[in-house]
Amino acid sequence: MLNVIQLLPDSIANQIAAGEVVQRPASVVKELLENSVDAKAKSIQVIIREAGRNLIQIVDDGAGMTETDARMSFERHATSKIRTSDDLFRIRTMGFRGEALASIAAVAQIEMRTRRAEEELGTLIRIEGSDIKAQESISCLPGTNLLIKNLFFNVPARRNFLKSNSVEMRHILDEFQRVALANPEVAFSLFHNDQEIYNLPAGKLSRRIIDMFGKNYREQLNHCDEQTPYVTVHGYIGKPESAKKARNEQFFFVNNRFVKHNYLHHAVVGAYEGTLPEGSHPFYVLFIEIDPSHIDINIHPTKTEIKFDDERSVYAIMMAAVRKAVGVYNLSPSLDFESDVNFLSGGRGNSTSKPTGGDNRPDAKPITAAWATGGSAGTTAPVPTKERLPSRTDSLDGAAGKSFDLPKRPSVNNWQALFEGVADTERPAPTTDRQEEGGDWLGPARTPPPSSASLPPESESVTLGSRVNEWKEVVETAETLTQAVIDEDSIVQVQNRYLIAPVKSGMLVIDQRRAYERILYDQFHASLTTRNGASQQLLFPKTVTLSPVDFQLATELRDDLVNLGFEFDELGQNTFVIRGVPTLTMGENEEELFANLLAQLRADTGRLKLDRAESLARSLARRSSMRHVTRLTATERKALIDQLFASANPSYTPTGDIVTVVMTLDKIAGLFR
Known part of the structure; x- marks a missing residue:
């Protein structure tokens, strides 16, 4: 019988490894930036063409490599950071698996120039698909200059799965931001298609945050610092008013490595103690210093998820540190005992x-x-x-x-x-106009004059009020609510958030904000489909400055945003001038609406696999519905219910949240047993 098990060739093994390490151009940028940081570089330059499809170039002034080290760096499992198994639990640098350069070389054309400062000549190596094409001595600057050309040139199937240039560029910007934030003492610059995106000089962490996210963060940063024998927490948190609906400006770094940790995020949000609006997330850049032996970094291939051996202690220390910063800098409202x-x-x-x-x-x-x-x-x-x-x-x-x-x-x-x-x-x-409109239940109750004719006999069921008998049609279930004609005086608003109306089977409860989200979504989606969204021109155009990531997104979605009703023009680097907004969003802050819509859309795009029209309609509807938690007149309450049940799906929001609930008489009676 013939043997069927054999060793894979190195070229195929490297391509398999590249499937884990090199998922997209952003993965290459991340690995090479971390290598430059480990080489003690003081200045790192990133040059991108066509979102990394054609060229990714990383130039640093780090330690450089000898001719032997340059050649060995492209071998699998070659590393300078591990000698014994104990070293695995003392890793404090970024890359250490020894697979990055080997995996990249398996799916791209690489040209590397490197020289140590004490040597006169450097080394040039050219590799295509794991095959070494050239190795020679050349004259070059100290440090390392790596060019990654034609990514996935020999794996066309992988290349076809790449997204559009704007999407891939957003992922590159995300990775660049994380490395730049973790190393504020290093100068970074980023160019895309010969256009400068970032130019970040070396300095303090606060300066790096302001240079990266904008000058408006200058007044919103507050220092956070807590030191214990087990763990040290330091960094900056944002004020509650700077919180955003989208969760895309939260950064955790453990031993200078970016990580994602929902448990610690919950600790940070909990430390704000109710000062945040519902569904908002604060800005923070927090660094955790801990003995590497207390963490496990090998639970995810990209090393962005880790585990602590004592997560409860880290959680408590993190919450205490943020809570202390919130109190010291008076971020939460306090009582004034002098007045x-x-x-x-x-x-x-x-x-x-x-x-x-x-x-x-x-x-x-x-x-x-x-x-x-x-x-x-x-x-x-x-x-x-x-x-x-x-x-x-x-x-x-x-x-x-x-x-x-x-x-x-x-x-x-x-x-x-x-x-x-x-x-x-x-x-x-006393009877007021607000009560006659069917006002809030917190107000005084209306007591109709007693009348023997209006008193129901004991054998009949008792109902609240007599307007139920005046309906033209009644409601049996949630499916037949669209056919009901509800008297506007029967609709009651509770806490500016819920609408309640009696129905034949019991009581109909409507979440007011979610109802507006459903209605606005239908209207925005119709505008995108028919490409005739109404726009309200602004008397005074507004200027909005975005992050490079959101600027790229707005440029990509320009046609769809115009179909919604936005009118804007480019006004310099990362800046737009807004001349018109959708008519359905009038009354909002135009700059915040535009910026928050892009942030929300970026979060939804990364989480959901939706087309552009669907994502835009969902994001703008959710953003605009937040301002509709307000008091409504009787006519407005009636109009809201009519528009809701004219929708194709009045029972659920576009994201699947329940909008309407029918509490039957039996369920209500059960509450009093």
Whole structure:
């Protein structure tokens, strides 16, 4: 019987290894940048053509290599960092497997020039598909100059699976950012098709962050530092108002190696203690220094996922470090114990006392609760002042509303509104216009006059109100809700977030924000499909500066963004001037809308396999629906429900979240058992 097992040739083995190491051009950039950093380079230049398909060139001024080392570097499992098995648990440099250059050489044409500073001549090596074509001595600058040409030239199937140039370039920019952030003491520059993308001088970490992400981060960075015998945490965190919906500006580095760790991200978000808007993620660049023996870096081929031997301790230290930074730099709202939040600048209920505080107004009067003004005939209600200088308490309220991008909350000076309809329960509650519109359930309840004709007999089921009998049609299930005609006075809004309407089978509950997301998605998708999105011209054009990654994305999606209703022109490097926005998004900050849409789209594109129209419609609908958590009039509530059930799928958002829920009478009755 013939033997069937044989050793693979080195060229095929290298191509198999390249499948793990070299997934796309960004993988090559990452490996070569890490090699340059390990070579103690002080300046690294990256030159890209056609998103890395045609050329990836890395030039550094590092230690360089001898002729023998240059030749050995392309052999499999050749490394300068491991001698014994114990060295595996003491690795602090980047590359160490010894497969990077061998794998790249198996699927590309490589030309390397390298020279040590103390030697007169350097070495030139040319390799194509693992075959060495030339090796000779040449005159060159100290350091290493690597050219990777025609990636996947001998594996056309792999080349066909590459995405568009803009997508591949975004991945290259992501890898470049991670290495540049981890090594602020090294100068980096990046060129794409002869255009400068980044020019980052060597300096401090804070300078590197500002140079990379923009000058607007200057006021949003706060230092974070915590040292323990087990682990050290340092870096910068962003203020809550700089948080974004998309999670793409969060960076963890363990021993200067970029990692992804959802567990630690949860610790950082938890440290902000509710100061972040719902669904937002803070900006942070955090470095963790720990003994390499306490981590396992071999759980993922790309080494971006690691495990700690004591994750709970790292979690607690990380949360404590971020929480300390949040408290020290007053990122979260705090109480002002020097001012009296219950009174204006007058005394504590004594109108004759000398005014104190920041207002210095003799006519300032204490706030009196509404229930206290009607108790006796001799009590006189205070005369409200029409305007006054802002106090420190008001400044706190205004800052909280602007910083956290939440629906505006009433001032703490209006605390008497909390007692309306509660303290004076013996008097019938006055009827206001807001109540007649079917207002919020937190307000006073309307009590209809008792009538014997309206009292239901004991044998019949009791229902809330009598308007149910006036419907033209009734609702059996969620599938037949689209045929219901609901009286607008029957729709109640709760906490500016939910709409509730009685139906025959029980009670219909609608998530207001998700309903808007479904409606806006249908309209945006229709605009992209028909290519006739309505645009509202801006009276004063707005200028927005983006990161190089988002700038590349906007350039790629220009036609689709125009179909949505955006009108913008390029205005210099990484800058656009916005002249028009979709009519459905009027009322928003145009610069934030455009920038956040691109950030959200980038996050969705990396996570979901969707076409451009679908991704754009989803991202813009989710972004625009956030501002619709607000109070609606009775007519607006009715219109929202009508538009929702005119949709093709009113029960779910485009991402699959539930929009409507029907609580049956049996389920409601079960709540009281």
